[in-house]
Amino acid sequence: MVVRISGVGCCLVDRIYGHVDFHSEVFRKCLSKNAGDGGLEPGKLTFEEELERFAGLSFVSDILPRLTEGQKADKENIGGPCVVALINASQLAYKESDVSFYGCRGDDEVGVGLLEKLSQTSLDLSHYRIEKNSETASTSVLSDPNYDNGHGERTFVNTIGASWHYLPEEVDEGFYDSEICVFGGTALVPRIHQGLNTMLKKAKSKGCITVVNTVYDFISEKERPGERWRMGESDESYRFIDLLIVDREEALRLSGCEDIPSSIAFFREKGTGAVVVTNGAQNISLWAESPLFGSIKEQTMPVSEAVGKALKAGKKGDSTGCGDNFAGGIIGSLARQTLFPNPSPSKGTGFSHHRGGLFDLKDACRWGIVSGGFACFYYGGTYFEKQEGEKFAQLQQLYDLYLKQEGVC
């Protein structure tokens, strides 16, 4: 038996251009004059569609080639909280899960390259459809290492492209026949995000475990600056979320609160079953009150010291996709727990130590913590395995060290 995990949401290409001159004529022409006018702003993200409107030029055929002097991207990585999380979940639960991604890409070169990379993973891509005459979602990361007296700065241009066309109706019954349904970074797949309530409700009515992991909601920020970000059609969505995984900033912006404990209280009052909040190299926070996870009072867990030490000792990589891999680690662990329901190494047998829940959320968080940490050891969000089980073996080592760090064994 395997656990079926299906995920819908954000999959995009991160295109990194390492040598863009923010003082060039074309950059200055595209430079924002008033906040939110669609122009480029060093350190900020703008949407391709708005930049084009602002500059009166096409991004792909005019602006980008001039900014990059016709050079190709230095790196093209798989990005997007849904697909990156799913890949990690499939690498962690490589024996125990079948993982499918639901989404849509454009029929352009970027999309072909993305598919080629995704095909090197074990994800089932048969529900990843192609939208004709459309651009594949991407984030162009424009980096000027000389900007600000040599401190360097990055500017981001996001293309939603084909993701505008992906609808809840296209997510077929197979999605809801899964044990675990993941809604990842849906804020960047607008129609799915707007239909989240309905989709979550349906998944719950079919008995699925629903996991939502979020992304910075640039669309909300743009359309309703200063307002609390929306989660689907209404706040009712929260009632159908078994597990919400957010980073600190997302927690605050979704809840409209000013600190993590108040935001957890907000999600709890709205009916969410369990919440995990990450905060970079700082402690994570978690809380649960549900039949699935039992009762876990709000508490924190530290990040992996072994990861911190390795980074200090000069291990190279970047923090891209830490949060997405963190979510994937939790999801992979839940899949493994479905088949081997006694993962906690420290205590007794059966479910008793889960305080009435079916799953051990703290143990799932350990796998999230080591997965998020491991993502600091390589560039981009996705680790490409040479063989199945390779990443799991490395995560297991970090996991064992984490247990020691906690004093569990």
Ligand SMILES: Nc1ncnc2c1ncn2[C@@H]1O[C@H](COP(=O)(O)OP(=O)(O)OP(=O)(O)O)[C@@H](O)[C@H]1O
């Ligand atoms: N410097 C670090 N050392 C150890 N672990 C880290 C470090 N940075 C990140 N992590 C791990 O990754 C997890 C997620 O990181 P973070 O909170 O930065 O996610 P995020 O903001 O969603 O990032 P992104 O959206 O870029 O993937 C952390 O909770 C932690 O477990």
Ligand SMILES: [Mg+2]
């Ligand atoms: Mg994130």
